[in-house]
Each structure stands twice: as C-alpha cells, then as structure tokens.
Amino acid sequence: MDSQTLAHDLQASIFSATTPPQIAAALASISAFLKCHPSDQLRPFFSVVFPSLLRRLFGFDSISWLQVATSDPALSSQLFAFLSPGPGGPLFSSISSVDQEALVRYIFPVERLPQWMRYVLQSSISTEVLASVSPIFSSRIKEDELLNLKQVQLNIFEYYIFWFAYFPVSRGIAEVSNSGSDRATRKSRLENWVSSIPVISTTGRKPGQKPESSLYLRLLYSYLKAFVPKFGSGSFMPYRSSMLNYSLTDDESAYIKAEFVVQTFVQFWMVDNDFSPLPVPVVHSLGLTFPHPAMVGTDPPTPGLGDVLKLLVNYLHCYPSAPEDENAHMMFGKSLQRPLYRFIMRSFLYCPVGASIKNSVQVFSLWLTYIEPWNISKEVFSELESTKEQRDEGMERNNREMRYTVAWRGYILENYLFYSSMVVHFLGFAHKFIHADVGSVIKMVSEVLEVLCSSTELLALLRRVETAYCTRQAGSSSYLSNDLYKYIPSIHEQLQDWEDGISESDISGSFLHERSGMDLRIFSNREDGVSNLLQLLLLRAEHEIHLLSGDISRHLQDLDLVKAKVKKLFGDQIVQTPVQTSLKESFTYQKDAFTLRRPKVGKYKGDWMKRPISDTEVAWLAVLLIRVSDWLNQHLALDGGVDTDDVGHTYVEVKGDEVRQITGPKEALWFFLTLVFSWFVVMCNLVLGFMRRRGIKINLRVLASKRLIVVISGFALWPVITRGLSGVASVFGFS
Template identity: 45%
Template sequence: MADASALASTVLSAATPPAAAAAATAVLDYLARHAADNPRAFFADAFPSILYRLFVSSPPSSPSFLDLAAAAQPDPTLANLLLALLSPSGPLLSAAASADRLALIRFAFPSERLPHWLRAALSDDNPDLLALSPLLAARVGHELHLSVFEYFLFWFAYYPVSSSDASASPSPASASNPALKSRSRLESWVSTLAPTAIGTRKPGHKPEPSLYLKLLYAYLKQFVPTACTPLLRRRLGGTLLQRTASEEGHIMDPFARADFFLHTLVQFWLVGDDFSPLPVQTCRAFGLHLPSRARAELSAHLPPPGLGDAVKLLVMYLNCCDGGPRTDARTVFERSAARNVISDTQVGFWNPLIQRPMYRFVLRAFLFCPIGAVIKNATQVFSVWLAYMEPWKVTQEDLDEYDVSLMQGKGTQQAAEGKESQKRDALCYTPPWKNYVLSNYLFYSSMVVHFLGFAHKFIHSDVSSVLLMIQKVLEVLSSSTELVDLLYKVDVAYHSRLATSPSCSSDDVLKYVPSIREQLKDWEDGLTETDADGSFLHEHWNSDLRLFSCGEEGAYHLLQLLLIRAELEIQRLPGDTLQALQSLDLIRSCMKKLFQSRIEGIHHNTAPEEFQHQHQGRGEVFTPKHPYSGKSKFSEVKYRGDWMKRPISETEVAWLARILIRLSDRLNDALRLGCDDAGDSAAHSTYIKFDRNELTTIGGPKDAAKMALVAVCSLLALVGQALLKFMRAHRVKINLRVFASKKLLAGLVVLYAVVAGTRNVLG
C-alpha cells in the first residue's frame, strides 16, 4: 500500500522529461516486482494517477507525459520508456488484463470529461437511451462503471480532445494534489500531436509519427480486425486478447473488445458534443428527445488540436482493404449477432459505424469554423475528408510508418519514398470500390457543395490555401472517368421522377437512391446556416443534391463565382502569385473534366484558351468583400452569395449589420426587388376623368398651391416608379448594410463632433 502511494506521488510530481522518465521507470519496476501478486493497491492508488499524468495536461506547469516526450525530441529516452510501458503486450495492459480476469476493481470515469450527450444520457437516466449506446449499456449504475481495460481506453481516447475540455474538473487522481486542480487550457488549433519539431528533421524527409499515433496504430492492429490485419493471428500466451474460454473470465470476447474500442474512439473524437448523436429514425422509434444545444455554443467547439491526425490514421486503417476479409477475421465478425449489418467486400465491416459521425464531424468543422481562424487550422479536417474519399490510395506501406516494430528499416524506407509516392499517385478508382462510393455518396456530392460554401467564406483570408484545397477535391472527383460517370448516374437517378431511368436502368445504382435520400436528411439533421454567415444553401437546406445542378446553387456556378473572386484576391497578393495562378488553371481543367457535357448550358465548343486565360484582361470582377471599391455586374448582384450575404467581417458592427440585413430584405420583399417575376408586370395607360363642374370652379391661390403640391408629388412618384422599374429590370436590390461599416460610423461621429464644436464656438 505504501509503495503504491509513493509511486502515485512520484508520478504526479513529474513535470520535466527527466522526471517523467524516472517516473515511467519506477512504474515499470513496480509492475515487474508485483506482476504475479495481482496488486489491488496498485490499481486503487497509483493507476488513476498514472493515467492522468500520461494523457492529461495541466498547463503550464504540468504537461502530460506524451507531451513531454514530444518536447524531449530528438532524445528518445522518455518515448521508448512510454512505448515499453503502454504497448499492447506491455506490463501495464497485461496487469490490467489480470485484474479484469479476477474482477479486482471497477472505475467510474469522470462525467465532466465525457462527451456532452453521454453526460446528458447519464443524468437523464433513460433506460432506452442508455441501452442504445454500446458504451453505456450494462456499465451504468448511478455512474459509468468501467473495467480496468475500459477505463484505460477512455483516458487514451480522451487525450486528443483534452485540450478543448476547458470545463472539466480535476480527475480523482488530482484530488490529493492541489497543484493539479487548476486546468486552464489554451484553445488553439496548434497540434499537440505534432510529430517532431521541423528543425529536428532533415529537409525533404517525412516527419516521424508522434508517440500517440504509434500507440494508436498498435492498439488498432491488436484489437480491431480488418482485411489487412485480422485479429486472431496466432495464440500467444500472456497477451491481452489471446485467452482460452476458461481464461477469459470477465474479459470481453475479441469482437466485443474491438467494438468497444471503436465506439470509444468514435464517441470521443467524431461525435463529441454533437447535438444529434443518434440517427433520427432511431430517436423517433424510441421516442427519444435529446437535449439540444444552442448553435452559438456548438460553433465555439472546434476540432481540438491534433485530433485530425488521429482520425486520419483511424480512417486509413479501417479502409486499408487489399481484398475480402480473411477467414479468421470473418470468424470474428460472424460471432456478433447483435450487429445486423451486411459486410461488403470493399465497403468494410466497420464503415457503417463511422459513416454518420464522420460526415457530421467534417461538416460541422466547415460550417462553424470562425472567420478569424487561420485557414491552415482547417486543413486537419480537410485531410481526413480526402483520406475518407480515397481509400484506394491507402496501402500497407502507409500504415507501416506508424509501426514501431518496423522503425529499424527506416533508412531504406526514406530512400524509397519517391518511388512509393509515384506508386500512390498511380492508384485510382476501380470498379471493386463501387459499393464503397455508393454507400458514402454524400461525401462525394453534398459535402463538396458544403465545402464550396466554406471556401467562399475564407477566400479572402488565404486565397492560395483555399485554391489548393479546391484543386485537391476536384482532382479526386475527376481522377477517373469511371468515378465521374458513377457519380453522375446516381445524380440522374436521384433526380428522376420515374421509378426507372433509361440512363441507369441497366445499373444497380437505383437501389441506393432511397438510402441516399435518408442519409441526406439524417446526416445533416439540425446543421443550418443563417443569411449573414456566408450561406449559399440556407433556403433549400437538406433537400437536394447539387453537385451537377445547373442552377445558381449548383457546384459549377459556385466554382465559377469562386474563381472570379479568387482572381481579384490574387491581384491583391504581394510577391509571386505563380502558384495561385497555376492552381486556377488546374481547377478549370478539373472542372472541364467533371462538368463538361453533364451540366446544361456548358457548350461543347468552349475553347481551351478561354478556360486557361480567363484571369487575364478581365474588365469587371465580382467584389463581395469591398463592393464600394470596385465594380460588379448587375447580373451577379442577384446571386445569393453576393457581398450583402457574405460573413460579417471585422470592419463591421455585427449587431447593426444583422439588423440592416433584415431591414434590407423586408424592403426588397415589399418593393418586389430581386424577384424573378418582378419585372414581368406590364405598364397600362391610366385615364383620369374630370367633372366639368369642377373645371369651371376656381378656388384661388389655395387650390393653385394644392395643384402644385400634387404635381410635385406626382412627379416624385413617377420618378420613383421609373427607378423601381429600372432596379427590377436589372435586379438591383436595396442594401443598407453599408451603414454598418465601422469606418463610416466613425466618420459620422467625427463629423458630428466637428459640427457640434463649431456651433459651440460660434454660439
């Protein structure tokens, strides 16, 4: 008991890399001395403190051991000790397996560190809601009771999201240490999972994966079966999972362990604080009413630092399929009758588990990323999306970079990086991946249009980065003619009013249309935009697919407008703009491959020179950012993505801009400005009949003044009608948002002060 308490104190007080290394050595020595004793005292007194210091930081004085290992690079001492301690077959998890086999102890995970909806489910104590979550079912009393191994997995999954958990209270491990009770966190998008410092690696070499990513890959390879890495490889006595039926006792079977591990990662990483964590149909079937969250509160929670790297590795691992599931992996899958899911060869057994939370994770990041954020902060989520869209480019060599056992041959690996990169570029979509694309169709269609709205919102912040991201997305979509044809066939079938369509009646894409319709309503449940936050789809949200739409909300017209805006931003860039202009040309080339002959109004005889040189010699450009300093076409003012609908910038008074936008909309509706049928009304001649008796009556100067006043009012009305007719014909709308400019308001204040001062001086 005394040794375990002393060990806990040593671990809690370690705040530097040497002290953390000494603490890790002490833990290894303790486990080596007491491995056969099944020490309950170790798990009761020291285990919570060890997990807290491993995975939770209390900046600035007490960073986690994983953060200290990254800061100690290139010295690998601490990292090697932590790998030896935390590896799947290491002493810590082996001791956890022994404790669970004997049912020595159960832990209650701190509820304040759980995702929002799990906390709500525990507080609500609804049996139906608790039964729907694999993490809560059969583990709930008044709190969430976990086995030793489950408790470890919760803390492991909590590490990437811990930096955004500013409201969490200290863990049980910090109760005895007042220094750990202050948990002030810096909310930034700088990755705490950064591999190694840029200055510590040689130029041209890929960065080494972080310690956490190495551990994540080791756990995935050990616990989660896929076609590439089946779970039941061989029987190794003493490891965590390879137990006989008599040895397992309280240990979960291999499938249940894999299922629990993946659900833990999905709930902590992808679902997080999502206000719609469960499918809509499930909530309706059980009559559940989950507590909703205010949009402003939701938008403040961005993907935590470094989470994108971990999610990307998870996606790569689950999608790495060189063929159908092997015999041993298939045996594990067939052991679960609870999962009524048909496993497809190229869709993967685990893909239905991550589809919806992955889609909402990416979409929430695009919708709620604030204007003030640097565009590079969004690239982590963007890279996850691209990895999910291109599973055919994931090879075992990509995953071997995270394998600790293969790090010895890294020199030859670095020499062969160029050849592997060329080989990866040659990989493209093939027909065996058809079912995967159809099952995840919204990632290739609806998400693209949402991303274009995100790009419009940030085009003025970093035009080069935005153009590069758009280029990568279009290159994925247009990389294969077969992929483009498949996406277009589904789009035609989706919008066809007939039961069968001649263009796709011989194909099996029609059977996916009902599921795609259901996914579109379910996956985007509750995710909306407002008129003043850069929205392009708020009027017809959750209703249609617009990748190949020829309307103003279609991807083609959004891209056209985006390129016009990008040209103006490129002209304002200082220095060399060659890379940005090259991105423009590549985007136009990809647009031609993707939309040519598929969008009405795109002529087949479009000259290539017109696509490649539109950025030269343009007389008028769309200027949504500063409309008063440039020119804009009347035909572009009607577009919903015009500058009046752009996100509120730092140069405006936010509350005043929102009021003026609503007032402008009401005036435009009342005066029928910007409507399609506003200018169709024909003018008719007006006949006025005069009474002859009134013509002979002269009232004198009073009536003459009335007649003059009526004449002036009639003239003003005539001028007003002519002005309204002109505005309707050219689709010009009233926009009072210019009066929300801080510069204009400051100028008015200064002018008022000058006039008031002049009056006082003269008075």
C-alpha cells in the same frame, strides 16, 4: 514491506517526477512492482497508484509525461515500451490479468464525457433505453439513487481507453480556455489546431529533417493493431457496428473489446458536441429528444483531432486489396460514416471567419483520405511501426493499383454523399475564406477536382447515380431501367439523417437556403449547384489574385489548372463569362450572391424563435428567454400540439343546496375577489383560445434586445442620476 505501503511510495514518486530522469526512474519502479506481484495482490496498485499515473501521463492539470517525452527520445522509447499493449508491456499485462478477475471498477467523471453523453445521463432517460443507445452504455451504466444521477462504470482497460481518447480533446479545450471564454473565442477553436499540441504534432525539427511520428500516434496505432485486428475480406471484422446484425463466430470478448475501442474514439473525437449525435430513426424509435442547435450552440468540433482521426480512418480503410464485390466494403468502418460526415461538414460550416486557413487543412485532408481509400497502403503506417522489420515491411508498396477501379463501386455508392453534397459544403467554406488565403483555397479546390476527375469510370458512376436520383425524386418511371435505382432510397435516407438539424437559420452564409435534408447535387444547374458555385469561385479567386502584391504568375497557373479540371468535370455545362463583362461587374454580382446572411426584421424566413443570436441581443439572456418561451408555449398548448376545435366553453352546474345568502363584509370581499379571479381566468382562456386558433406563440426573446435593456436601465437609474446631479449642484452652490 506490504503492497499497500509500496503502492503509496509509488504514488509519491509519480507526483514528484517532472524531469526525464525522474520520470524514467518512476517508470522503472512501477514496472518492477507489476512484474513482482501477482494479479491478486495488485488491487492496491490500481486503487491508489493507477489514477495518479493517468493524471501524470496525460497531465490534465499540469504538464504531461507524454509532453515531456517529445524532447527526449530515450524517455519516449521507455514510455512506449511501458504503455505498449504487446506481450512485453508490463502495464497492459497486469490490466488484463486483474480485469479477468473483476477486482477493480472505476467511475469516469461525467464532466469529461462527450457533451451529448452528459446530456442523456443527466436526463430522465431510463437505464434500459441508454443501453440500446450506444454500445458504450451497454452494461456500463450505474445509477446512484442517493445522488439521483447516472454514471459510466468501467473496468481498468476501459477506464484507460477513455482517458486516452479524452487526451487530445482536453488539449483542444485547454487551448480555447487559455484564450478566453466568450462565445467569439469559443467559435475560433479551429485557430488552435494540431500544430499547437506538441504531443501530437511533429513540429520543432530542423529544416530538411524527416518528421518523426509522435508518441501518442504510435501508441494509438499499436492499440488499433492489438485491439482491433483485421483479416481478409470475408473474415471476422470485430470493429463492425453491432447495428449490422453481425453474428459472432469468434471470441466474443475480443469483439466486444474491439467495438468498445472504436466506438470510444468515434464518440470522443467525432460526435462529442454534435447537436444530432444519433441517427434520426434511432432517436424516434427510442423517443429521445435533444436540444435544438440554437440552444446548445453551433461551435465547430474540438480542434487538435486531425492527425488522430486520419490515422483511425487510414487503419480502418487500409485493405490488402480492393473489395471483391459491391457489399464487401460494408465490413470496413461502417460505423464511421455518419459521425465522420457530420464532423467534416460541421467543420466546414461552422469554421469562423477570421480563423487561419492552415488549421482547416487538417479536416480537408481527412476528407480526401476517406474518399480515396484506394490510395491507403501499409506504407502510411511505416513510421509508426515499433521495429525496423515492420517499418521495412510497411515501406513495400502493395501490388494493387493505386487508383479507382470498378471493384470500389460499392464503396462509392455507400458513401455517395461524401462525393456530392460534401463538395457543396466545401465550396461554401471556400467562398467564405477565398479572401483570406486565395492560394490555399485554389489548391484545395484543385485537389477535390482531381479526385472527381481521376477516373472516367468514377465520374460516369457519379453522373449515373445523380440521374437515377433526380428521376426518382421527380416521380418518373424511367429510373427503373437504371441498375442503380436500388441505392437511391438509402442515399435519400442518408441525406435526411446525416444533415439533420442543419438549416440556414443556424449558419451564417451557408448555401443550404433552408434546404435541410434536400437533394444537394453535384451536377445540378441550380443556383447552389456545384457548377455555379465553381464559376463564381473562379471569378472571386481571379479578383483576389490581382489584388495581391508581388509575382502572381504561380497563382494564375494554379487557377488555369482548376479551370481545366472544371471543364473536364462539367464539359459543355459550364457557361463562359462574356468578354464584354468586366471583372468588376462579375465580382459585384457574385459578391451579392455570397454575402453572409444575418437575420433582419422582415427578411428572416425561418422560425423567428430559432434564428441565430444577433449582435443586437444579449446572448445569454436570449437563450434563457427562448427556453422560457418554449416551456410556456408547450404547457399552454400554443405549439400546435392541441386540437383547437375541441377547445370549447365550460359550464358549471350549481346545485340548489349550494346557493346561500351573502352575509357580512368578509364574505362580500371574498365573493368579489372570487368574481374578479373568475373573470381573469375566463379572459385568459379567451386570449389563449384566440392565440391557438391564430397560431400565435409567446415570444419573450424581444426582451433580450440591447436597446430595450438600455431604455429600461435608463428609466430605472434615472432617479439615482437625478439625485446625484442634485448633490453635485448643491456642492457647487447651484439651486
């Protein structure tokens, strides 16, 4: 029997395998086929069988084999052995040999790509520009001239990694699709967090039973170890971003493969639907444009990614020892900074009111993991190791101190925004959810303060950086005496870049107050400073605790612990609430300060066209009218792009031989119509000139008002209604 016939038989067995015994038999048949055929005879397998195998493994249109294996340890072990990248893994051994000969290439479906990738591929951006946008696009873009579209072309290994990365994203999207498709439902995606995805979560175990790592997480860890190797402090680090101008000194193919793996996970899991997916300098240098957040929406990131992202961060930040110098940390996960910051920030800002607080703990835990790299050791991977010897080795705790030391100074300076402005974003999230679960919010706040206060050296460093930042922003020359001043420009650039596109007009109840890209500081005395936000949060928490029924002593103890940490963090800066001020008065004050903001006529301060969709508008019609208005303003030069001083009157010189007599009614009518049209053009030019000078723009968004639509519909339907009433009256004999 030839390989083509065997491939079709394997495909049939894959489609019919739904139970653990059937899946095990199919895996055994595939393994035997791969081991018995050399690489030059595997083209039929990867052309016919492999796409069907991926479809069954990840179950994008049905139940997946990974999901079936969660309730069958034997099948889970067999699947792991089959998909393992080790020397004994039959699938990856065959993939490697076939890819070396470049026998098979795949086109990844555009609709499965991250949203920002879909946008740039469907735009008019050239292939050469796309190649410089992301390492993933480099040499992998195929332009179909017949269909006039760009596609991502991948080899077998890259194709598998893309589907592997898309799997948790697809599960989160499926949960949202099953619960509805309207905007309110999409905004509640954080409701369906990782606990609802049995392939990734560890639910379903007996009380007191030690949790087992999921098959997907074990596979992810094995792929990171195999394709993203790690060595000593000064050694080759293949997962570093190519934008670091890193000079290749080792195997180039290993570097390219490692960079591809990490960048694929980053783009699918962190960036995805971000409305500012690329660094601002890159966007400006390449002349790219992305839709405004008001056009694409401000949904939170896809749910179900907490565990996989935490594992990725842990792996890339697990050092054998603390960095030996301030610049050593630049080799560790540099490419994670911006996408991870924006992922956490967007999760805090856009988490909808009404979502379960337990779902957001995943993102919160991810943030704490990143800002405490000294707590990451081999033992966090012990449950993911495939052999007992590796698990025992992972359980051996490192000799290094599990706390902040001066050796981590460079890491803190490079990631300063995670310790400062991110705290402000988190406190805004805490204020939004304090009424939903006061106990969980208090514990989360306590954990953040514990990190900031864990070391006097760390706290002193954060204060010194802020002092240098404030003095430099104020234009003072005293910052020159501070040895940290050289880091301030990069911190300022990070703040401008990492928070690009975020403003009060996009976020209901945010604490930015149109301060996008400005200095949100942790020790500031401003209204939106951390000390004031914490004081108001403590007042609200105390009020919510007293509203609880039952024993509240434990919550009060947790609150007292937070107060002690706040005092340790700010010292005399905290202003105590006067004794005579009642709790009710304090709560009334802070309630007014933190009321969710909604756009109202006469009170909205931002661009009226870019304000968030309100309850009084038809959402889809408003978005459409905004786009039409922007197009008209751009093409009529009403957006400020034309110098209005150069717009003058136009004179037409009429030659003598062109003047002739008007004879006949047709010519007279034509002359009259031409005159009317000319006057119409002149009036339009006058109106446009007036609008340009006054800065007036076309705003069709008012037509999306529900009240206006009801009125117009009423006028349009009034003749029908009257005829219907007349018919009813005639039936009952009324004149």
